Amino acid sequence: MNSFSELCSLLNQVSSADYKKILLKEYLDSSTDSDILWALYLLSGRKLRRSFDITGLWEILPKLAGLPEWLIDESYQISSDKAETISLILPVDPDEKRITLSEMIKFADDISELPDSAELEKIINILKSINAEDKLLFLKLITGAFRSGINKKDIAAALSEKYSITIISAFHFLSAADPYEDNPDNLLKYYKRNKKIFSSYPFCSAQNQDTASVFQGDCKQWLAEWKWDGLRVQVIYRKGELLIWSKSGELVTEKFPELFRLSQFLDDGTVIEGEIIAFSKGRPLHFSILQKRLSLKTVPVSLTDDFPAALIAFDILEFNGNDIRSMPLTERRKILASVTEKSADQEIMYLSPLLEFKSWKALAEIKNSAAENNCKGIVLKKKDSAYSGNDWLSLNLEPYIFNAVLLYAQRSLNSEMYSEFTFGAWHNDELITFTKTSGGLNEVDLIEISDFIKANTIEKFGPVRTVKPELVFEIHFEGISESKRHKSGITLRNPRIHRWHKDKKPHEAGYLSNLLELLNAGK
Template sequence: MKQFAELLDKLYFTYSLLDKVALLEDFFRQTSDPERGYALAVLANTLSFPTFKRPMIKELMQEQVPAYLFELSYDYVGDLSDTVALLWPDGALEEPLPGLVEIIDQFNTIPDTQYKDYLRELLNKASRNERWALLKLGTGNLRIGVSARFIKRALASYGQQPLQEIEKIWHATEPPYEELFAWLEGRGLAPDITSKLFFHPVMLSHPLNDDDLTKLDPSEFAVEKKFDGIRIQAICTKDKKGLFTRTGEDISHAFPDLLTTFTGNVVLDGELVIQNAEGLCSFNELQQRLNRKKISAKLMEQYPAAMILYDILSWNGEDLRHLPFYERRKKLEDWFAVNPAANLLISPLITLKPGQSLTTLKEKVLAEQHPAVEGLMLKHHQSPYLAGRPRGHWFKWKRDPKLVDAILMYAQRGHGKRSSYYSDYTFGLWQDGALLPIGKAYSGFTDEELYRLDQWIRQHTIQRFGPVREVEKALIFEVAFDAVNYSTRHKSGVALRFPRINRIRWDKPITEADSLQNLVDMIQHN
């Protein structure tokens, strides 16, 4: 555990990506199996411990110090793991921590009733660095500047293998990755993935800007509608089938009505949507099916799942990703011709009429105000299917965001590098002379604006609730968002999709902020 804690600490304080890769390579080289494999799993966030919850950590901390001292410290530090690591008394038990492998094994196997006692024992044995690493391990909230994709790049560098090969086999391997390391070190063959259900890393698009629009030749691109659902991948083999999100999360259990549709040996890329008797529905209907532990027959009947097919990545064991888009599209149509289903649709291609510009086409598509469409997709005819977000191949051209002038109500400290600043904001709108919160945002501003906002919040605080400050109602944010829908989960009765700060209106009096009725009107005019 000591070596793993030292690795996390070094990664946190190292800013150069090349230096981070070097740190990881040294760790992989100097650490034996299975410890390095479990460390890799933690870094790549492929482990989870459902019983390891933040309230339990707070309860343990408040056994050690008065609640008010913990709250003040948490407010000042802004990160729970940092706060506990600093505040927990040193030297309660002069015994070394167990190794990383043993700790992970215990986290996975001990009864829930013993979890709290075991964590207390570990914290009592740990040094400050080890406490921090232990809590990061348990919560899965590392925030050390290392993404899952970066980890794969480090593995590719370590084993002198193409990144695409790592991407290809990653989701068919599992902790502690001993077979993977054997291959990377030349001691064994690449992991056999032929019989496994594995996720193919998705290809993503770039937002289309004015410069791109000026330079591209529309005749070189296929044009589709951009549907407003959730990007998914359907994988079907002789023995297994599954549905995965764009990040590789298995959501098969949540959509059994869609999963049963697929047969044969195929990997399909597309959009998860809701389709009823009237056609495709808005994202709001899809939300009724998300994040549910149990899916009832009634729910599936009310919100039947469907998939809009974009691409075919593999068919009958043949990897098609190297083919240009126009060839994959033809194969997708061939597959669909022999595998039709009521809850599968091929994304239709849109043909530009003579003299019609892309701008005119976009305006026409958006003027239809279809609840499931949010813009256009442009895909180069010659584009292979490449993992990540390669430039120049695919573009997304979404409708302009909706805007509302809202009043800042609360601010909370951020995490990681933002833990010293108030960077998470709750804002509200007027209703009958009172302010109702309508959403939160923590993006859309520059570092310079963040520093200024942080100072303003500190100077205009009227009340504190742990790491949250209530501020004077004196500052307006112009908030951008993609959509607004009714919501029974929020006091305001509405929910914004992807809210972010568009502008900070230092100049605008709060009397000119919008009312909640403005959002209701937007919903009614959709």
């Protein structure tokens, strides 16, 4: 497969992440160096330097195609996409050909250098010479409307697997490669040569425990910290390269420009672990504030000014290039304290404070105040523990509970059972969708629920089924935040199904007003 438009078409047709990676690898195997760089550049969400307004082309389409305007409008009503309508309606040239991605980019560059009056004529001539699939891709590229059919995380995974480079190297490649200047072979040699720079340590996790089983024995053997509600990361600084690697497996350095200054205060060969938190007036904010910037391609200055991010550092894994994970926690914290002290007046990195307690009862009272600090609970760590997670315990706040009605269901890939569900809450005598989740149900329940869905489907939308609103479920979640994207006006943090309430009727489900009260109480 050496056609980028064919690759894009196939990526949009399949849902399996593994199959998408296979398709991308096949394309990389059969393409030129220049096409490879441009494909990765575009698929990872980066744009061409200038975009073209399609309006002028649309206005003369009836003349170019020799078709009445009403017929073109009817075609557009079906596709809802002007670029697709143009690519299908323009006359087919018997001498049309397929062009490589590099050739397509060259055409786009030529157009960008023309005066506005000559752009349209050049675009029309190009479109006449290429086939419908390439027409569509070309229009998407020059109008800035191209959308990748594969996410950046899967692209990086495919690169890492194919070229035997670290996953961080693959992410860095996607952000740094310049198709105008770079050669993929040279870049890959650089990342293989500097494997140590672009590597992280495995994240360790505290074990979730209930309070009763933990609060016994000598409490003097433990250190306690807040369980911050932020983005858990490793900040890596080696050979002048600052990298911020998230526990979810993504390179997020560019999302936090205010943290670039950390490189001025860290010694070479330093890896710090902590949580990135958004702040306002010195107070940690809800995770949803931080989440907004993670969804943006470019972080505006207004966001970093209004809600600056800082690193709450709670461990140090590498110091002066040495792996110190086996050191006792108390020794690692002494080193960490000396590192964070260097930037103490910069408001970009803080040492995670220890919670003072002299009894388990006192610690239980501290835990109950976690929500007031926008924290999820507390973490206990043995004073002499290595960085392994074996002697770390997580004491979480009790989840919020809400009873909701099942409204929509979707099958998992290659499964006959429905396992992805959308739920509703009552508002003005109607059910409003407010969250979507999966998991939490055993196989027996899933089979019974799937049978109900098959017998009580109201509408079908592709793989999605609108279900007769009769089943009530208990939903647990860790937090709530405002959302302008959803009709309900809210989004839940980590929603999951706790159980199916077979004994409850739909009218016994919760009200949206209850959730909004919870939202307002947290502001």
